[in-house]
Amino acid sequence: MPSYTVTVSTGSQWFAGTDDYIYITLVGTERCSERTLLDKPLYNDFERGAVDSYNVKVAEELGDIVLVKIEKKKYWVHDDWYCRYITVKTPSGDYVEFPCFRWLVDDKEVVLREGKAHLPQDDKTSQVKQHRQKELDTRRKTYRKVQPTHAVFFIMFLEAEDAH
């Protein structure tokens, strides 16, 4: 029986943890897994700052995992949960990441797309890139106006410079 390892990261802010029921469904290009309750016996799942792993067994491999559906259901009282991300390890050993980075409030269902987890340092890099792109565009326009014939070379130069 193929088995997928699902790793769930809970936020480290206050009240991020939960005692609610968390169900997961893995959606692959071939088929879906069963809706599976993530629960380890004699263990307090999804506490603040925790990274918990679970096995999801399937009858047949699912193909490429493209979506992950999470459902939160009330256990005792509603207990909001901040999920950072979910990682799925496939039977062939590949890791697929599903960034979440949001609060799940009340009875809630979210569908996560595959993607690289977005870390604060990435934000910084992309902001720098955006700024650089803007600068480049402005310079491109300026050069076009001033020196139409040489503009192409300047742009090639700038782009080469930008690639570093």
Ligand SMILES: [Ca+2]
């Ligand atoms: Ca909570």
Ligand SMILES: [Ca+2]
């Ligand atoms: Ca808990």
